[in-house]
Amino acid sequence: MAEIDKVPRIEITDGALIPDDAEKSIFSAWNISFFGALLILIILPIASPDPFLEILLFVPDGVVTTFQVTILSIIFSLVVGLFAGLGRLSRVKVVNRIATIYVEVVRGIPLLVQLFYIYYALGKVVQLPRLTSAIIAMTFCYGAYMGEIFRAGIQSVPQGQMEAALALGMSRTQAIWTVIIPQTFRIILPPVGNEFIALLKDSSLVSILAVSDLLRRGREYASTSFLYFESYTVVALIYLIITLFLSKIVANMEKRLKLHGRV
Amino acid sequence: MAEYRIQIKDACKNFGDVQALRNANLNIAKGEVVLVIGPSGSGKSTMLRCINKLETLSSGNIWIDDDCVTDPKSDIRKIREDVGMVFQNFNLFAHLTALKNITLALTTVKKTPKEEAEAAAKKLLARVGLSDKENVYPGQLSGGQQQRVAIARALAMNPRVMLFDEPTSALDPEMIKEVLDVMLDLAKEGMTMMVVSHEMGFAKAAADKVVFMDEGEIIETGTPLEVFNSPKEERTKTFLQHIL
Numbered sequence: 001m002a003e004i005d006k007v008p009r010i011e012i013t014d015g016a017l018i019p020d021d022a023e024k025s026i027f028s029a030w031n032i033s034f035f036g037a038l039l040i041l042i043i044l045p046i047a048s049p050d051p052f053l054e055i056l057l058f059v060p061d062g063v064v065t066t067f068q069v070t071i072l073s074i075i076f077s078l079v080v081g082l083f084a085g086l087g088r089l090s091r092v093k094v095v096n097r098i099a100t101i102y103v104e105v106v107r108g109i110p111l112l113v114q115l116f117y118i119y120y121a122l123g124k125v126v127q128l129p130r131l132t133s134a135i136i137a138m139t140f141c142y143g144a145y146m147g148e149i150f151r152a153g154i155q156s157v158p159q160g161q162m163e164a165a166l167a168l169g170m171s172r173t174q175a176i177w178t179v180i181i182p183q184t185f186r187i188i189l190p191p192v193g194n195e196f197i198a199l200l201k202d203s204s205l206v207s208i209l210a211v212s213d214l215l216r217r218g219r220e221y222a223s224t225s226f227l228y229f230e231s232y233t234v235v236a237l238i239y240l241i242i243t244l245f246l247s248k249i250v251a252n253m254e255k256r257l258k259l260h261g262r263v
Numbered sequence: 264m265a266e267y268r269i270q271i272k273d274a275c276k277n278f279g280d281v282q283a284l285r286n287a288n289l290n291i292a293k294g295e296v297v298l299v300i301g302p303s304g305s306g307k308s309t310m311l312r313c314i315n316k317l318e319t320l321s322s323g324n325i326w327i328d329d330d331c332v333t334d335p336k337s338d339i340r341k342i343r344e345d346v347g348m349v350f351q352n353f354n355l356f357a358h359l360t361a362l363k364n365i366t367l368a369l370t371t372v373k374k375t376p377k378e379e380a381e382a383a384a385k386k387l388l389a390r391v392g393l394s395d396k397e398n399v400y401p402g403q404l405s406g407g408q409q410q411r412v413a414i415a416r417a418l419a420m421n422p423r424v425m426l427f428d429e430p431t432s433a434l435d436p437e438m439i440k441e442v443l444d445v446m447l448d449l450a451k452e453g454m455t456m457m458v459v460s461h462e463m464g465f466a467k468a469a470a471d472k473v474v475f476m477d478e479g480e481i482i483e484t485g486t487p488l489e490v491f492n493s494p495k496e497e498r499t500k501t502f503l504q505h506i507l
Contacts, residue, residue, distance in 0.1 A: 160354035163317055164413075168368035168420060169344035178371055182358045 034244040041237045051227050055218075055234045062217030063238065069131070069213060070200045073138035077199075078192070080139060081146020086176070088151045099147065106144035112205050114141055119209050134206035142199050149195065153188035154180055189257060193250030197243050204239070214238060265328045268293045268424060268455045269314065274323035276309055276479075283309040285479040287323070291472075294453045298466045298487070301476035302502060307459040310476070311426050314457070315339075315346040327424060344372060347417030351429040353409040355401035361388060361412045362397040365419045373420070380419075387415035391445050407438030414445055425449065427458040461506055463491065475499045 025031075045053040087099025106114070118140070119133040128136070157180050165175035207216035218235035222228045269291040276284035284306045291297050299307045312318040314325055316332055316339050325332040330342050356364050365384035369375040375383070388394050391411040401409050410430060417425060427446065431439045443465050450456060450469040458465070466473055466487045473490040475483045475498075483496045494500045 158352075158354075160350060160352055161356060164348075164350065164354035164356070164416075165368075167315055167317065167343055167346070167348040168416070169340045169372045170368060171340060174371050178367060179356050179358075183356075186358065 030244065030248065034241065034248075037237050037240045037244070041234070041241065044234075051225060051230050052234065055221055055227075055231055058221050059214060059217040059234065059238065062212055062214035063242075065131075065211060066200065066203050066213040066215075069134055069138065069203045069206055069211070070196070072135050073142060073203070074196050074199055076135065076139040077142035077146050077195075080143030081150050082181075084143055084147025085150025085154060088147060089154055103144045103147050106141055111137070111141045111202055112208065115205055115209060130209045130211050134203075134209055134211050138199065138203065138206070142195060145195060146192070149188050149191050150184065153184040153191075156187055157183045186257065190250060190254040193246075193253060197246050197250065200243060200246065201239065265326060267291060267326075268295070268328060269457065270324075270326040271310070271314070272324045272326075274310065274313060274325060275321045276306070276313060276318060277321045282479050284313070284320070287476075287479075287481050289474060289481060289484070291455060291457060293455055295471045296450045296454075296456045296469050297458065297472045297474060298462075298470040299457065299459045299474045299476060300461055300466075300490075300502070300506075301482075302505075304478075305476040306479040307476050308428050309479075311348075311428050311457060311459055314424075314426060315343050315348055317348075340372075344420050345423045347414075347420060347422035347425040349410070349413050349417055349425065349427045349430050351432050353401070353406070353413045353433070355409050355413055355416070357401055360398045360400055361393065361404070364401070364412055365416045368416070369419055383419060384415070387418055388412070390418075390448075391415045392441070405438060406434045407441045410434065410438075410442045411445055414442075414449075418449075424455045424457070427456065427460065429459050431460060431462060463507070466491070475502065477502070 041056075045056050084099050084102060087095050088103065090096045090099065109117075115134065115137045118137045119128070119130065122128075123133075161179050161183065162172075162175055165179045166172070170178070203213060204215040207213050207219065210216065212220070215235055218231045222231035225231070267290040269289070271287055271289040274284050274287040275282070287306070287310055289297075289310075299310070301307050309318055313320050314327070314332065320333050323333070327342055327346060330345075331337055332339070332342055355361075356367065359367060362381065362384050365387055366375075366377070366380040369380040369383065370377060385394070385397065388397060391414060393408060393411055393415070396404060396408060396412070401412070404412065414425075414430075430446070431442055434442065439462070443462060446456070446458070446465065447469050458470075460466075470487050473485060473487050474481055475490060475494070475496070477498050483490060483494060483499045485495075490499065491503065494503060
């Protein structure tokens with residue numbers, strides 16, 4: 001019987017990276033991956049400064065761009081997502097239909113295709129700067145995902161909250177903004193955190209538009225030095241460290257929310 | 264002036280094929296306390312929820328004094344301000360403290376200045392015996408405490424009528440009394456109240472009228488003594504045998 005108790009509880013979230021409560025040992029998967037990656041990234045340049053130190057000095061500009069794309073996209077996609085989510089729940093048929101079509105269309109087209117489309121195809125009409133195009137495409141795409149998160153979040157606020165607000169004489173709009181949305185934000189914090197991580201990884205796609213993000217910088221180094229293995233190893237390690245670090249933050253956030261009870 | 268505080272006339276409510284309310288007629292005078300009893304699914308809560316239009320009647324009319332709730336032209340939000348409602352599951356705003364739960368509608372609906380709203384809320388919390396819980400979130404309150412805050416929240420709007428939808432059904436037995444005591448005080452102060460509940464003790468102590476419903480119909484109406492001790496209808500007798 002004791003054997004059964006030892007089987008860890010398995011929770012499936014988008015970030016398979018996110019550590020489970022059971023993983024408290026020093027040798028948890030997260031610790032091994034994170035500190036392992038960190039260690040390699042420290043040892044490599046010391047062991048062979050040429051080329052690793054050189055690569056490490058070459059790519060950080062890319063990290064800044066990657067964060068720039070990620071953070072701006074996440075902020076804009078939160079705004080878009082909030083309205084898409086509200087639209088999906090709207091009683092006004094036209095609004096509802098538009099929001100639903102937006103979500104369906106965007107989810108049906110790969111992000112890479114959207115990036116090409118906004119920069120190159122729409123470039124025939126209005127030529128936007130590369131970085132702007134990249135952020136617009138990411139926002140457009142992740143806005144739809146966020147919209148679904150918001151919709152689910154809003155729907156998971158108990159019906160009684162709206163009824164109580166209406167019974168006090170509030171309008172639906174007042175109730176939505178003062179009662180429903182604030183509670184939605186608490187509910188969706190963890191899934192939004194996961195989207196943030198996913199968006200950071202997907203931001204590597206913008207290198208296809210020659211935006212100098214982390215991946216692009218790595219590629220630039222590789223194509224001049226022909227040191228593909230070394231360059232991409234460093235790039236992969238940096239991505240890994242950032243995403244593992246962020247996933248830890250999300251996990252802690254989730255744990256804190258759980259401690260505070262239902263909402 | 265209308266003769267009655269609440270007037271329900273030929274009220275019908277259908278949910279698809281289900282008739283939740285069939286030709287209900289009920290008049291409640293100012294200051295009257297009415298207890299509505301009946302088996303589950305008998306339409307008690309539906310009738311209550313139609314009074315502040317959380318549900319819309321399929322046919323028939325409801326008035327609060329001279330305001331017709333069912334008239335599409337009347338401002339339902341204005342009417343709802345005057346009709347306090349207390350729910351079975353409290354429905355306190357989970358993200359707000361006890362105090363903010365009470366002030367929210369005052370500041371957003373009545374546009375009461377913040378300080379004034381807070382002063383009023385503190386007074387109400389004192390009245391339900393929860394002065395020390397001002398800054399506590401609903402999740403940290405017991406069921407009985409939550410329900411008392413919910414009552415204070417409804418009272419803050421200064422309603423003409425209070426509706427209670429099974430206010431003690433979700434409570435542990437030891438907490439029922441603290442909520443009923445608050446309701447008894449309200450009744451004594453002359454509040455017009457309509458209470459869906461099976462609390463016989465409360466009925467005997469405070470109710471002027473007991474209404475028995477079954478299958479969407481009002482079967483019998485009378486004083487608590489009449490309905491509990493000498494029910495006229497067979498269905499009322501059967502029901503009372505089950506719950507007593």
